[in-house]
Every structure is written in C-alpha cells, then in structure tokens.
Amino acid sequence: MAERVLITGAAGFLGSHLCDKFIAEGYEVIALDNLSTGSLDNIQHLFGHPRFRFLHHDVTNFVHVSGPLDYILHFASPASPADYLRMPIHTLKVGSLGTLHLLGLARAKSARILVASTSEVYGDPKEHPQSEDYWGHVNPIGPRGVYDEAKRFLEAMTMAYHRVHGVQTRIARIFNTYGPRMRIDDGRAIPTFLCQALRGEDLTVYGSGQQTRSFCYISDMVEGIYKLLMSDYPEPVNIGNPEEMTIQQLAEYIIRLTGSRSKIRYHPLPEDDPQCRQPDISLARQVLQWEPRVSLHDGLMHTIEYFRQALQSSGETIHSGQPFHTP
Numbered sequence: 001m002a003e004r005v006l007i008t009g010a011a012g013f014l015g016s017h018l019c020d021k022f023i024a025e026g027y028e029v030i031a032l033d034n035l036s037t038g039s040l041d042n043i044q045h046l047f048g049h050p051r052f053r054f055l056h057h058d059v060t061n062f063v064h065v066s067g068p069l070d071y072i073l074h075f076a077s078p079a080s081p082a083d084y085l086r087m088p089i090h091t092l093k094v095g096s097l098g099t100l101h102l103l104g105l106a107r108a109k110s111a112r113i114l115v116a117s118t119s120e121v122y123g124d125p126k127e128h129p130q131s132e133d134y135w136g137h138v139n140p141i142g143p144r145g146v147y148d149e150a151k152r153f154l155e156a157m158t159m160a161y162h163r164v165h166g167v168q169t170r171i172a173r174i175f176n177t178y179g180p181r182m183r184i185d186d187g188r189a190i191p192t193f194l195c196q197a198l199r200g201e202d203l204t205v206y207g208s209g210q211q212t213r214s215f216c217y218i219s220d221m222v223e224g225i226y227k228l229l230m231s232d233y234p235e236p237v238n239i240g241n242p243e244e245m246t247i248q249q250l251a252e253y254i255i256r257l258t259g260s261r262s263k264i265r266y267h268p269l270p271e272d273d274p275q276c277r278q279p280d281i282s283l284a285r286q287v288l289q290w291e292p293r294v295s296l297h298d299g300l301m302h303t304i305e306y307f308r309q310a311l312q313s314s315g316e317t318i319h320s321g322q323p324f325h326t327p
C-alpha cells in the first residue's frame with residue numbers, strides 16, 4: 001500500500017510541484033485547495049491518475065480526510081504580496097485557523113506534518129544574511145503584517161503541537177522561489193518582469209531597485225522540502241538560494257535574457273518592503289545535505305519558456321527578440 005500524503009494549497013505554484021514530486025515518488029496524494037489563488041490548470045495533468053485525488057476545500061473550515069494519513073504538507077496561503085494585500089483577513093485565517101486544523105488532523109492521524117513558513121518571519125531584517133536563530137524585525141500592523149504574523153503564529157502553533165502533543169513537525173522557512181506555474185498576474189518580481197519583458201512593456205521596478213532578494217528555482221525548493229520532511233529535524237530550517245542580487249540587477253538580467261527592448265520604469269517602493277534578504281543555509285547544508293543546484297540563468301530560461309507559452313496560449317503576441325543562451 002502506498003503511503004498517503006495530504007497537500008494543502010495543492011493547486012498553487014509550490015503545491016502543484018509538490019504533488020508531482022510525491023506522485024513520482026510513489027505516494028497516494030490527496031490534494032486540497034480552495035482555488036482562491038491556485039488554479040486547476042496546475043494539476044490538470046494529474047487528474048485521472050490512480051494515486052491522485054482532488055478535494056475543493058478551504059482549510060479555514062474544519063478539515064476531514066477519511067482513512068489513514070502518513071504525511072501532511074500545509075502549503076495553503078496567498079504568498080504574493082499583491083494577493084495578501086487583497087485578502088488580508090483570509091491570509092490571517094489560513095495561517096492561523098488553517099494551521100490549527102491541519103495540526104489537529106496530524107495529531108488525530110499520527111501523521112508527520114511539514115508547514116510552509118517564510119523568510120517574511122524575519123521582516124525587514126537587521127541581520128544579514130538571515131539565519132534561523134535571528135528573531136526578525138516585523139511591523140505587526142503594516143500591510144505585510146497579515147502574512148508575516150500569520151506565519152509567525154503558524155510556527156508558534158506548530159512548535160506547541162510538537163512540544164505538548166509530540167506531533168512530528170517540520171517547519172520550512174521558504175525564501176523567494178520562482179519557476180513555471182507562477183501566475184501571469186501573480187505580482188511578484190520574476191513573473192511580473194518576465195511578462196513585461198516578453199510583452200515589450202516597461203519593467204516596473206519599485207523604489208530605487210537597490211533592495212536585494214535571493215531567488216531559488218522551484219526544483220531545488222521541492223528537493224529541499226522533501227529532504228526536510230524526511231529528516232528528523234523539528235525546528236525551522238531556511239530553504240532558499242543564497243545568491244543575492246538587487247532588483248535592478250534582476251530587471252536588467254531579465255531584459256537581456258529575453259532579448260527584449262523594454263526599459264525600466266521606477267515606481268514608489270511599497271510600505272515595509274524589506275531592504276535586503278539572503279538566506280543563511282548552513283543548517284540545511286548540515287542537517288539535510290541540501291543546497292540549490294540550478295543557476296539563475298538556467299532557472300530563468302525554463303521560466304521564460306513557460307511564460308512565453310502561457311502568454312501565447314492566452315492570445316498575446318510576444319514582442320521580445322531572441323533570448324540569449326549565455327549567462
């Protein structure tokens with residue numbers, strides 16, 4: 001009998017790639033999503049698979065799954081700043097009530113649970129790079145507070161279930177991740193810049209563009225999450241790519257890689273936008289023997305191809321030139 005895994009947020013960007021991973025590894029996958037930011041297009045290819053089942057459900061309501069469960073991956077939540085600014089209360093509810101429901105389910109089923117936390121728990125960090133023992137610098141009442149505090153609550157609740165009820169818990173602090181299946185209108189930097197470059201529109205850099213991020217390709221992220229789930233480490237682990245760059249550099253690189261004639265246009269910096277972000281992944285290297293393998297060049301080339309096709313199949317004309325194949 002295949003082991004059974006429940007994945008929440010399964011129709012989203014990370015969730016759908018996790019579904020693929022667990023199907024490929026021979027698990028029975030129960031995929032759950034309320035489709036508020038995810039799309040069935042991301043998991044359509046799995047429908048009809050004998051080990052795959054989809055449940056349309058919102059985890060802020062009580063979650064019932066019949067039969068045994070071996071693993072739970074809690075990935076339900078809006079994750080793009082644009083999405084959680086649009087759905088602030090729902091973001092708070094999914095990180096708090098949703099997490100509570102999934103931890104209760106893990107306890108009832110004696111399942112191991114991995115919850116998706118975030119680099120946002122570090123807020124606008126005063127330590128650089130960020131390691132797991134840094135407590136963060138978060139504005140609880142700012143626009144990003146709804147996501148940051150929901151995820152900090154998720155971590156606190158998860159550790160409480162571990163300490164009080166002995167639930168087997170894993171906490172992934174996920175840093176910026178990109179790749180195929182992000183939405184065209186997702187609002188995050190990489191999908192936004194790629195679509196703008198492919199459409200021949202100006203790239204919308206916020207602020208001076210000197211703020212930094214470190215971007216991890218989806219296949220590396222999935223591997224890191226899988227290794228963390230299979231490890232015996234119950235406390236938070238950073239998963240991300242430590243290669244740091246400014247948003248200005250990212251925008252220029254995307255214009256080059258797409259062969260686009262787009263220019264950069266500067267817009268006001270959103271409130272509480274972190275000035276820098278770079279994961280210290282020493283812990284992941286040590287306890288998971290994991291580190292990212294895919295270069296930004298290769299990851300972006302795959303992602304450009306995905307968005308080129310996504311835009312074309314929604315009837316758009318691609319304005320960029322031929323992509324460059326060298327970094």
Ligand code: UDP
Nearest residue numbers: 081187188189190192204205206211247273
């Ligand atoms: N950003 C930008 N233009 C955009 C979207 C994002 O300059 O169209 C900036 C944003 O202000 C932030 C960085 O890119 O400094 C990363 O933003 P994203 O929304 O991808 O994720 P975050 O790391 O802020 O959660």
